[in-house]
Amino acid sequence: MAEKVSMATTWLQGCSGCHMSLLDLHKGLTDIIELVDIKYSPIIDIKEIPQVTVGLIEGAVSNEENEVILKQFRERSEILIAFGTCACSGGITGLRNLVSREAVLQCGYVDTPTTVDGKIPSDPVLPKLKKEVKAINHVVDVDYYIPGCPPLAVNIKEALLDVVEGREIKQKTRNLCEACGRIKEKMLVAQRDFLSDEVVSVHELDHIDDKLCFLEQGVLCMGPATREGCGALCPSANVPCRGCQGPPHGIYDQGAKLINCLSSILPAGGMMFQEDIVGVGYCHSMPVSRFSHISKQKGMVPNE
């Protein structure tokens, strides 16, 4: 049998969900273990990052320690993979780029209702929170991406097999609708009326048509502005897409594209009333967007 491929994994600013998804391979994990030798990981107790072939990074760069570890990983891995949406495009953690670092600390340590006499930690031993969250490719060069919040176990397995067998990890390029099994009726008719008079949440529908496109039922679905890769798992379970696979190929501003796309399809007032367009549109990709960048500049700074 050929020599195993050495691998190191870590999580930066993330929730460990991507690692959990790796463990979700269950019996499939044994196939991976046959081929891959995990040299370093949060799930094994080793202090020093070794030289490896494959480095798997979960999470975004949010504090100074994250940056140090990421750079060490880059130096010591032949192939560096962004593992999960936070690493690929900033993910949920990246939403804090909408407000200042100070406001985040104040909210987290002082203002939360359950906190009594809270204060912002200042111990110099603790890594400092960076001004803004970054996707890992904004800090180091990244070879491959496995997006998803979390990535599907089967996608992780396939990607690792690709690497072990010396193939490139290919990302899907089309949008989620390509994989979605829901039927489109009005969307495919050249008629410029809005699809629905109002925009509602799924639970507000009297009857959820489990076969029909969510947009046609007046429910905001991120599918059109989201990269395919999950096999449209949420829509098939009667839940509209929330865009966790990140923006489509070559698009940086998932939220702005959503606006372009839906303005002629659903009533804008309804969308504003029902949904936080920024929160939904940029939920998984704020740090790689231009929106995040310009909102930080002088004169377009959010009022806090």
Add this chain to the structure above:
Amino acid sequence: MKKGLFLSRNFGRISESVDIDGLAAAYPDLAVTRVYDHLFGQTQQHDIIQHVEKEQLDGIVFAGPSPSQFDTDLEGESLIKALKRSGVNQNRIAFANLDAQIAMVHSDQRKDATSKARLLIDTALAKVEHCHDVASVSVVPNRAVLVVGGTLGGIVAARELLGRGYKTIVVETSAAWRTQFDAAGKIQEVISQIEGHSHFEGFFDAQVTDMSGWCGEYTVQITADGQTKDIIVGGVLLCLGQDTDWIDELRPIMHLDTDDDGFLVGPAGAGAKGKTKDPGIWFVPFEASDDRKKIEPADARAAVASLTEALDRGSIEHPVLVSEVDETICGGCGTCVKTCAFSASGVDIDKKISVIDIKRCVGCGNCVTACPTGARNLVTFPTEYVNSAIDILSRGATENGEPKVLAFLCKNSGYLATDAVADAAISIPGQKYSINIMPLRIECGGNIDTLYILRAFDRGFDGVALVVCKDRHCHYVVGNTDMERRLGLFRAVLRSRGIDDNRMRIIHSAANEGEALNEEFNIFSEELKKMERR
């Protein structure tokens, strides 16, 4: 790609304000760079074509006159035709409007004007580079004409067309001809002649409900008594009189332009009366005059003459100026189908890929903006070009305290209005705007992507102006309203996050409203100055 740059001094008008020879020397890497006193003339055309053929140029930039002059000036038109004959693709010809956008409005600041001129030339070179070749189709004109409206003009036109040997189809919404002028019964006589003609076909109580195709070959759907019938005609003549309701119904079907009162108008700078932007569609204008019964027949005859001149040719070439689909990216979501006002988009359900009907697509770019994946691209203003143009124009600005503004100019209104500012500058002193307002020509308001606006701010512009057609005047019917829907939501989104949205300004302008545009530019610059510096 081998590119040629041809600059014009415009008899000294440009070279007075811009160091044109210095600019020519700034492009040593181009295959050809030539400066002329002016571009429009037989000698110049001969010289330019010789360069193109000798060096086998495939990208041409004209720096000097406004591109609209190449449409309205006969010598300009002939130069473009000659280039096409020499094998240059129409999409690889670009313009830097140094005359109207630099020389006439920034006349007393030679150094800065020259730097700005360079950015405009760089932008035009980027257009030549990024645009895709446009395909063309050839049509043998159909010898049938649709006359819409049984008015006096329609009656005269029908007789004229039958006399010229054309099959003539008349559609009228009411039950009979509209013969309110027929005091002496003379018209009735003409009508009998028409109705007795073997080449005549009339549809009364009928309406045109759909149309697609090009000059020479249109498929028109006529609906009467709930029945529809498709007919093929080579051209269309609109004789709608003062029936503005009818004009309104036909507007989205035939992409007609109307004035504030709802009457048909031709494109800006159109030489001939009754011309529309589609060479196969002509109209008899309505004039509220006592002499109407004399004017209308004359206009009808003139329109017939113009239309049949086009249809009498052996074949007609049409550039396919459409929106493209990248099949590796499109997922068939249907957004383009819902957005298109011309029913030009569809989805192949099996492949889940968008398909385009080139006979219906007008190339407005609305679906390109709406496409959430970036799979759509406009042949005339591709996304890569607009992005690179924004980057180029962001590079330079004069450090004079004036805010840096990117002005997206709809090619049918805002862009022509900048020409009108230059025209006004000849007679009215003080017609000038800040040198830091950077013009960028685009197809239509519907072509303005929020991503372009974000990119502009990201590249350091202090403000973004969007100069588009007024309400109901959009050449692509819904481009400006769709832009407003998008930007309305975008503004609300910015505000919901406490982000100031006043750095984005929509300016509605007609093609001839130069003075008003100039004032709007100045107001916007002043307001931006008062805002905190970015």
